[in-house]
Amino acid sequence: MLTYSLENTNGLPIYKYLYECIKHDILLGTLQAGEKLPSKRRFAEHLKISIITVENAYAQLIAEGYLYTVEKSGYFVSHIEKMPPAEKKHAPLPEKTTEISYFLDFKTNHISEENFPHATLSRLMRNALSEKDGLLRPLAYNGVKELRDAIAGYLRDFREIHVASEQIVIGAGTEFLYNLIIQLLGRDKTYAVENPGFQKIAKIYELNNIRFRYVDIDRAGLSVQKLREEETEVIHISPTHHYPTGIVMPIQRRQELLRWASEREDRYIIEDDYDSEFRFSGHPIPPMLNIDTHGKVIYMNTFSKSIAPAVRISYMILPPALLEKYRATMSFYSCTVSGFDQYMLAKFIGEGYFERHLNRMKTLYRTKRDTVIEAIEKSKFANKVTILEENAGLHFLMRLDTKTPDQEIVRRAAEVGIRLSFLSEYTHEPTPNDAHVLVINYSGIDTDKLDEGIRRLEEIL
Amino acid sequence: MLTYSLENTNGLPIYKYLYECIKHDILLGTLQAGEKLPSKRRFAEHLKISIITVENAYAQLIAEGYLYTVEKSGYFVSHIEKMPPAEKKHAPLPEKTTEISYFLDFKTNHISEENFPHATLSRLMRNALSEKDGLLRPLAYNGVKELRDAIAGYLRDFREIHVASEQIVIGAGTEFLYNLIIQLLGRDKTYAVENPGFQKIAKIYELNNIRFRYVDIDRAGLSVQKLREEETEVIHISPTHHYPTGIVMPIQRRQELLRWASEREDRYIIEDDYDSEFRFSGHPIPPMLNIDTHGKVIYMNTFSKSIAPAVRISYMILPPALLEKYRATMSFYSCTVSGFDQYMLAKFIGEGYFERHLNRMKTLYRTKRDTVIEAIEKSKFANKVTILEENAGLHFLMRLDTKTPDQEIVRRAAEVGIRLSFLSEYTHEPTPNDAHVLVINYSGIDTDKLDEGIRRLEEIL
Numbered sequence: 001m002l003t004y005s006l007e008n009t010n011g012l013p014i015y016k017y018l019y020e021c022i023k024h025d026i027l028l029g030t031l032q033a034g035e036k037l038p039s040k041r042r043f044a045e046h047l048k049i050s051i052i053t054v055e056n057a058y059a060q061l062i063a064e065g066y067l068y069t070v071e072k073s074g075y076f077v078s079h080i081e082k083m084p085p086a087e088k089k090h091a092p093l094p095e096k097t098t099e100i101s102y103f104l105d106f107k108t109n110h111i112s113e114e115n116f117p118h119a120t121l122s123r124l125m126r127n128a129l130s131e132k133d134g135l136l137r138p139l140a141y142n143g144v145k146e147l148r149d150a151i152a153g154y155l156r157d158f159r160e161i162h163v164a165s166e167q168i169v170i171g172a173g174t175e176f177l178y179n180l181i182i183q184l185l186g187r188d189k190t191y192a193v194e195n196p197g198f199q200k201i202a203k204i205y206e207l208n209n210i211r212f213r214y215v216d217i218d219r220a221g222l223s224v225q226k227l228r229e230e231e232t233e234v235i236h237i238s239p240t241h242h243y244p245t246g247i248v249m250p251i252q253r254r255q256e257l258l259r260w261a262s263e264r265e266d267r268y269i270i271e272d273d274y275d276s277e278f279r280f281s282g283h284p285i286p287p288m289l290n291i292d293t294h295g296k297v298i299y300m301n302t303f304s305k306s307i308a309p310a311v312r313i314s315y316m317i318l319p320p321a322l323l324e325k326y327r328a329t330m331s332f333y334s335c336t337v338s339g340f341d342q343y344m345l346a347k348f349i350g351e352g353y354f355e356r357h358l359n360r361m362k363t364l365y366r367t368k369r370d371t372v373i374e375a376i377e378k379s380k381f382a383n384k385v386t387i388l389e390e391n392a393g394l395h396f397l398m399r400l401d402t403k404t405p406d407q408e409i410v411r412r413a414a415e416v417g418i419r420l421s422f423l424s425e426y427t428h429e430p431t432p433n434d435a436h437v438l439v440i441n442y443s444g445i446d447t448d449k450l451d452e453g454i455r456r457l458e459e460i461l
Numbered sequence: 462m463l464t465y466s467l468e469n470t471n472g473l474p475i476y477k478y479l480y481e482c483i484k485h486d487i488l489l490g491t492l493q494a495g496e497k498l499p500s501k502r503r504f505a506e507h508l509k510i511s512i513i514t515v516e517n518a519y520a521q522l523i524a525e526g527y528l529y530t531v532e533k534s535g536y537f538v539s540h541i542e543k544m545p546p547a548e549k550k551h552a553p554l555p556e557k558t559t560e561i562s563y564f565l566d567f568k569t570n571h572i573s574e575e576n577f578p579h580a581t582l583s584r585l586m587r588n589a590l591s592e593k594d595g596l597l598r599p600l601a602y603n604g605v606k607e608l609r610d611a612i613a614g615y616l617r618d619f620r621e622i623h624v625a626s627e628q629i630v631i632g633a634g635t636e637f638l639y640n641l642i643i644q645l646l647g648r649d650k651t652y653a654v655e656n657p658g659f660q661k662i663a664k665i666y667e668l669n670n671i672r673f674r675y676v677d678i679d680r681a682g683l684s685v686q687k688l689r690e691e692e693t694e695v696i697h698i699s700p701t702h703h704y705p706t707g708i709v710m711p712i713q714r715r716q717e718l719l720r721w722a723s724e725r726e727d728r729y730i731i732e733d734d735y736d737s738e739f740r741f742s743g744h745p746i747p748p749m750l751n752i753d754t755h756g757k758v759i760y761m762n763t764f765s766k767s768i769a770p771a772v773r774i775s776y777m778i779l780p781p782a783l784l785e786k787y788r789a790t791m792s793f794y795s796c797t798v799s800g801f802d803q804y805m806l807a808k809f810i811g812e813g814y815f816e817r818h819l820n821r822m823k824t825l826y827r828t829k830r831d832t833v834i835e836a837i838e839k840s841k842f843a844n845k846v847t848i849l850e851e852n853a854g855l856h857f858l859m860r861l862d863t864k865t866p867d868q869e870i871v872r873r874a875a876e877v878g879i880r881l882s883f884l885s886e887y888t889h890e891p892t893p894n895d896a897h898v899l900v901i902n903y904s905g906i907d908t909d910k911l912d913e914g915i916r917r918l919e920e921i922l
Contacts, residue, residue, distance in 0.1 A: 250526020
């Protein structure tokens with residue numbers, strides 16, 4: 001009779017070990033298709049184990065299809081392909097090359113960590129997690145009502161944006177929301193992105209096999225003249241503070257674009273208002289949404305800039321007709337942000353912490369920007385640079401008076417531990433006109449390292 | 462000279478009120494294009510306010526493009542389209558009809574809330590939020606290493622799944638991961654879904670304009686014979702516990718499908734292991750991933766079932782070749798799960814809470830299932846039903862001996878407050894053979910209401 005030594009089971013329960021032994025023999029072909037196995041009782045006696053142990057092993061093998069039963073006859077080996085047992089080890093795959101650690105990084109959009117409201121968020125999260133009611137239920141497509149209400153209230157009180165909280169759809173980051181918008185507006189459209197602009201948008205369209213084009217910007221933002229050169233249905237713009245140029249789109253251009261959109265039913269404008277909170281003088285620029293009388297603007301914003309990049313909560317505001325369509329065709333999607341995160345953020349906004357946090361961060365960023373600009377203006381290369389900035393946002397431009405190619409400067413800076421990026425990196429098919437303009441992302445840098453960083457830049461510039 | 466009464470500014474700062482007044486007049490055409498505005502000094506004197514107040518108002522109007530300056534000449538009204546000022550109110554949109562509240566709901570996949578580890582999660586979240594280092598930095602495409610390591614460790618220790626943590630990609634829910642998989646595998650492929658099956662998958666393919674087909678299942682799961690009838694590249698299956706039939710795919714069928722996949726380079730199998738944790742006897746069924754020697758299986762799982770639907774954390778395991786492709790083309794996407802959620806879950810799994818929670822839930826669900834089945838077997842309609850179940854998962858099937866159409870039974874049950882769903886709802890083009898089989902989702906029901914619920918069903922069955 002079939003015999004296995006059960007003295008050393010490698011810490012497995014005996015039924016499990018017996019199951020493994022039999023499975024192993026079936027896969028290797030030692031036990032052949034159609035072969036009859038001992039009855040539970042006889043096998044148990046033979047192996048000096050309990051009948052229930054054999055029964056459990058057989059049950060698992062039957063569940064997985066290795067054995068089958070014939071009533072009143074017994075247990076038989078199934079007809080299966082012989083194969084080596086499952087491998088226990090996979091060759092470890094190297095992690096994607098981790099990013100080089102720079103002494104000072106002017107490229108990555110980090111945030112200042114100084115003022116992160118750890119304690120408040122911890123407390124609000126604890127509240128959210130203990131508010132059992134509703135916390136565990138499946139989420140609606142558009143997110144938790146409390147959060148949508150809090151966002152609508154914040155927009156009304158601090159941004160003069162008046163929308164119904166039902167128009168808001170919460171999602172795990174704007175990149176994810178773009179994927180939804182493509183599904184909402186359709187793949188048969190031509191999409192346009194700003195050139196230069198935020199490169200990820202184009203990548204997302206590419207991965208979605210969407211027809212898209214780059215439309216050049218001029219001093220007022222996306223050029224309507226260029227836009228009209230080819231059939232286009234959907235444009236993606238950041239009129240409040242264009243990335244990376246920082247251009248604020250004036251009211252005329254906004255009106256022109258809205259007029260363009262209102263000429264045809266399937267034209268839409270995606271307004272990305274990603275860092276509109278950080279305007280250092282006056283009040284925030286009102287979004288195009290506010291002058292959209294034809295339901296043409298999909299407004300988006302995110303908490304990645306205003307709280308932290310690791311907070312994956314964004315939202316879009318849909319005009320009523322698109323909302324209807326969304327509900328009809330896409331509301332089967334669950335919201336992608338965990339319920340407790342949404343309750344936490346609802347309280348963070350609703351109880352006024354968000355606005356206070358923004359004010360603190362605005363002060364911090366303004367000071368940081370001033371410190372960076374002052375250090376540049378005091379540096380030995382001060383006479384070789386022109387700073388272009390709009391008193392807003394978490395980056396500014398700096399034109400270099402140089403003949404050295406951008407790539408070469410990036411390389412030399414990296415050698416001394418400084419990460420730089422040029423406008424040309426954000427431009428599709430850059431021309432010589434796009435050269436020599438640095439994009440300085442200052443929000444995440446450690447100002448204690450600034451003097452040393454500038455000294456190193458002095459060496460190479 | 463231009464005059465505004467600044468006595469009542471509606472609580473606005475004076476500069477803001479003045480800005481609003483001028484903007485209003487420009488938009489209405491009262492101030493015309495090219496018109497010159499008073500100098501800051503004269504306007505300030507006239508309105509009896511400070512020069513800086515006028516300056517701030519002008520600065521904001523310039524920033525938004527309503528005014529322009531001519532050096533040494535002054536401030537002029539821009540040429541813009543006349544339009545009514547932004548509306549302050551939007552007609553409120555009705556919320557999507559909220560779901561009817563049922564006395565007892567056998568359709569929705571709720572979970573039992575009894576054992577939700579609020580306190581543990583709160584504590585771990587507090588730890589995560591105070592672990593400042595790295596918390597705020599942008600997330601890598603595949604998620605936080607700590608969480609991927611914890612999942613790989615859990616899979617190794619409790620599921621005998623041996624993968625490198627680098628193969629794991631974290632995402633905000635499996636629906637989102639499907640959208641990524643489509644982008645990874647390509648839109649030029651034909652995808653297949655199980656029929657009957659989880660209907661959302663087909664909807665996602667539809668919204669993505671992806672060619673897909675329904676492939677019938679037989680008693681062993683997806684039929685390879687049917688699959689081979691048409692060119693197909695990617696199949697989506699749930700071999701461990703098919704939804705809604707509960708079928709466990711036997712080893713033979715798994716081998717056949719893997720053989721089908723290995724015949725062509727562009728064929729892949731998406732293995733959805735969504736409720737594999739809840740097997741009530743023996744140990745979990747090993748996934749197809751474990752016998753995949755050709756890198757053909759993309760394994761997915763979620764914490765929505767094992768922790769709560771409102772926890773939007775899922776993951777997929779990519780075979781090495783697809784991982785390479787993902788890194789090359791899709792790693793610009795930020796991970797969609799917030800950093801602190803990932804750190805929290807990493808600790809929840811890594812410190813053994815997850816396994817303990819699963820064991821508690823398994824016991825709870827088994828008891829619940831037994832209670833429901835017992836109540837049915839004691840009911841007046843016991844002789845009219847046959848229960849079909851696999852000792853696993855959070856639902857079972859119940860065949861009704863009736864001639865009444867499924868829809869009619871659903872309607873009658875709803876009238877007495879009971880929500881039912883039939884297998885035919887999960888079937889594309891159902892045939893008479895698919896009729897009269899109820900899908901009983903018992904995991905979220907309140908067993909205190911069971912007796913009354915059964916009594917009501919007795920009335921209508």
